[in-house]
Amino acid sequence: MSEVLEENFAAASGSAIEGAPAWFNALRAEGLQAFEAAEWPTRKDENWRFGRPKNSQITEITLAEEEGMIMDIEPAPEGVIRFTFVNGYCMSIEGEAPEGVTALPLNRAIYEGAEQLESAIPAIQGKLGSGKLAAFHRANLEDGAIIQIGAGVTLEKPIEIVNLFTGEGRSHSYVLLTAGEGAKASVIESFQSTNDEDASTVLSVLDIKAEKGANLKYACVQELNTKSQMIRIGESHAGEQSDATAAVLHVGGQWVRDELYSTVEGKEAQCKILSVTVPRGTQEFDQRTFQHHASPHCFSDLLYKNALYDKAKTIFSGLIFVDEGAHYTDAYQTCRNLMMSDTSEANSMPGLEINADQVACSHGSTSAQVSDEEIFYLQARGIPADTARQIIAEGFCAEVFQKLQHEQLEEAVIQTLANSFA
Amino acid sequence: MSLIVNNLQASIEETSILKGLNLEVPKGEIHAIMGPNGSGKSTLSKVIAGHDDYEVTGGSVTLDGVDLLDMEVDERSRAGLFLAFQYPAEVPGVSNANFIRAALQARLPKGEEIDAVAYYKSLYEKMDILEMDRQFTARSVNEGFSGGEKKRNEILQMMMLDPTFCILDETDSGLDIDALKIVSKGVNSMRSPDRGFLVITHYQRLLDYIEPDVVHVMADGQIVKSGGKELALELEESGYEFLKEEPAHA
Numbered sequence: 001m002s003e004v005l006e007e008n009f010a011a012a013s014g015s016a017i018e019g020a021p022a023w024f025n026a027l028r029a030e031g032l033q034a035f036e037a038a039e040w041p042t043r044k045d046e047n048w049r050f051g052r053p054k055n056s057q058i059t060e061i062t063l064a065e066e067e068g069m070i071m072d073i074e075p076a077p078e079g080v081i082r083f084t085f086v087n088g089y090c091m092s093i094e095g096e097a098p099e100g101v102t103a104l105p106l107n108r109a110i111y112e113g114a115e116q117l118e119s120a121i122p123a124i125q126g127k128l129g130s131g132k133l134a135a136f137h138r139a140n141l142e143d144g145a146i147i148q149i150g151a152g153v154t155l156e157k158p159i160e161i162v163n164l165f166t167g168e169g170r171s172h173s174y175v176l177l178t179a180g181e182g183a184k185a186s187v188i189e190s191f192q193s194t195n196d197e198d199a200s201t202v203l204s205v206l207d208i209k210a211e212k213g214a215n216l217k218y219a220c221v222q223e224l225n226t227k228s229q230m231i232r233i234g235e236s237h238a239g240e241q242s243d244a245t246a247a248v249l250h251v252g253g254q255w256v257r258d259e260l261y262s263t264v265e266g267k268e269a270q271c272k273i274l275s276v277t278v279p280r281g282t283q284e285f286d287q288r289t290f291q292h293h294a295s296p297h298c299f300s301d302l303l304y305k306n307a308l309y310d311k312a313k314t315i316f317s318g319l320i321f322v323d324e325g326a327h328y329t330d331a332y333q334t335c336r337n338l339m340m341s342d343t344s345e346a347n348s349m350p351g352l353e354i355n356a357d358q359v360a361c362s363h364g365s366t367s368a369q370v371s372d373e374e375i376f377y378l379q380a381r382g383i384p385a386d387t388a389r390q391i392i393a394e395g396f397c398a399e400v401f402q403k404l405q406h407e408q409l410e411e412a413v414i415q416t417l418a419n420s421f422a
Numbered sequence: 423m424s425l426i427v428n429n430l431q432a433s434i435e436e437t438s439i440l441k442g443l444n445l446e447v448p449k450g451e452i453h454a455i456m457g458p459n460g461s462g463k464s465t466l467s468k469v470i471a472g473h474d475d476y477e478v479t480g481g482s483v484t485l486d487g488v489d490l491l492d493m494e495v496d497e498r499s500r501a502g503l504f505l506a507f508q509y510p511a512e513v514p515g516v517s518n519a520n521f522i523r524a525a526l527q528a529r530l531p532k533g534e535e536i537d538a539v540a541y542y543k544s545l546y547e548k549m550d551i552l553e554m555d556r557q558f559t560a561r562s563v564n565e566g567f568s569g570g571e572k573k574r575n576e577i578l579q580m581m582m583l584d585p586t587f588c589i590l591d592e593t594d595s596g597l598d599i600d601a602l603k604i605v606s607k608g609v610n611s612m613r614s615p616d617r618g619f620l621v622i623t624h625y626q627r628l629l630d631y632i633e634p635d636v637v638h639v640m641a642d643g644q645i646v647k648s649g650g651k652e653l654a655l656e657l658e659e660s661g662y663e664f665l666k667e668e669p670a671h672a
Binding site: 372376382383384388392395398399400 | 471472474494495496498499500505507510512513515516520522525528529562579
């Protein structure tokens with residue numbers, strides 16, 4: 001078994017892919033170097049406080065097989081661009097990308113749009129504790145969704161990325177999403193298991209960049225089965241007068257680690273960072289965020305909510321970091337936990353570091369149970385107490401996605417949320 | 423339905439609030455309860471609805487012969503009781519339309535679903551009577567509502583749930599005269615020989631629009647005086663001074 005593992009590992013990680021452009025193979029090689037140079041995180045690492053650093057050592061888990069199309073999915077509606085990945089490999093793209101839009105799997109994009117792509121793929125991520133893993137992901141970069149919205153282009157319908165996982169083993173996913181000057185687009189990504197039994201390990205990297213004046217909204221619903229685990233490493237960058245929104249709903253996975261590093265840089269750049277988790281049973285969701293204010297007059301707003309059932313556990317650690325000179329910063333960070341059981345555990349570590357003047361910042365976290373007055377009100381309308389609690393918890397979560405201010409994305413996320421409460 | 427309250431005693435954290443209250447509201451009638459602050463008016467409404475802050479220490483409350491005090495709060499509602507709250511709770515993230523729908527759904531047998539088309543038709547009809555903008559359906563329950571909007575929303579729920587006995591707890595508080603008229607219009611549209619109303623209010627003004635059959639005066643946890651609607655006018659003129667001359671009888 002271990003022999004097979006080693007072979008598999010040596011063949012893929014960091015090695016050159018035959019026929020691929022040199023720059024791309026160089027990225028992979030660089031990834032391998034960084035991976036080898038980096039240390040695994042330990043419990044002493046501040047970014048892993050209360051967490052499970054050992055869980056991040058997933059590199060020895062066998063790679064999941066490349067599978068064919070394994071599920072019947074309804075065809076994408078007219079005018080919708082949809083990627084479907086199975087175990088990280090692109091199986092299909094539906095819909096036609098309009099002029100000015102690139103929507104390609106990575107393993108085609110490297111041949112068809114190489115020059116742009118080379119400069120569009122950012123440096124290796126993982127500033128929030130998973131640097132070694134981010135390097136590993138880079139060393140194995142092979143497929144993914146490359147979405148580039150050209151300057152001035154407006155996409156009416158969200159682009160869909162469907163990630164399906166089947167069989168045991170490790171899969172990698174990658175999304176590069178960029179919006180050129182004044183472009184406007186939205187993306188909805190989903191992570192699903194094809195059955196309740198297979199234990200998948202998903203390593204997902206997300207790079208978002210909004211250029212000057214762009215408006216980019218990204219939402220993700222993660223509903224893997226509860227045998228699976230996932231590490232998501234994300235970065236978003238909002239440029240001058242742009243608006244970058246990233247939202248996620250986690251309902252699946254036994255253990256999920258989610259790191260998101262958001263930068264606002266350039267006058268009046270703004271970003272919204274939204275998350276909801278509904279952990280049940282012994283599910284554990286570990287989320288780390290960083291709001292980096294790199295220049296003056298920027299805005300960032302983070303709202304994370306968790307509704308915890310049973311013996312579930314959440315960890316939220318977030319930092320607002322205001323660079324020297326990033327005056328007139330407007331930054332908010334809120335984590336709210338709704339404790340639906342006495343045995344669940346929510347850990348919150350909000351943080352703030354300000355190195356500028358004239359700054360309006362707030363951060364805070366709360367943990368509470370459903371209020372008796374709300375339950376009484378719903379009961380007084382004939383709704384049984386248990387149902388009342390569900391409705392209130394669902395509303396508590398749903399409220400976050402109203403902030404998307406995007407009807408289609410909101411609807412898609414709310415549907416998954418509603419299913420998780422049904 | 424007829425509501426009969428017999429020798430009702432209730433307390434909160436050991437403090438006795440209702441001290442043997444008797445009241446009978448036959449179906450088809452509207453009764454008003456007035457009384458000074460602290461007389462226990464709102465406590466009465468919450469005890470009848472089943473709020474668990476209050477401990478019932480004696481007496482009974484029946485709705486058409488059915489004992490309410492043994493029921494859960496939601497069972498009382500499904501049995502036909504409706505309480506329009508003085509301070510309705512806010513329920514963030516839950517749209518008004520979904521909230522009312524869930525309340526109606528709770529009245530259906532398992533497996534049966536509300537007909538969405540009929541539901542919205544009925545909802546819009548009632549909203550029109552209450553002059554409520556359509557966008558109320560999508561807004562979160564009571565969140566960011568003005569005082570008047572909250573009260574209208576209470577009446578909307580009352581109209582949708584079609585209860586057999588309604589308690590209005592200071593529904594007029596915080597309403598301007600126009601809103602008061604609209605709310606009253608909604609209530610009056612529900613007057614029926616099969617439905618009873620208990621209207622709790624501080625001010626006679628409301629009773630100009632919702633005309634009561636009987637007015638009760640409550641003081642120190644009991645009904646101390648009952649009379650026709652002219653009693654409300656008397657109270658408006660001379661206040662509750664008379665209570666000091668005629669102490670509440672045991």
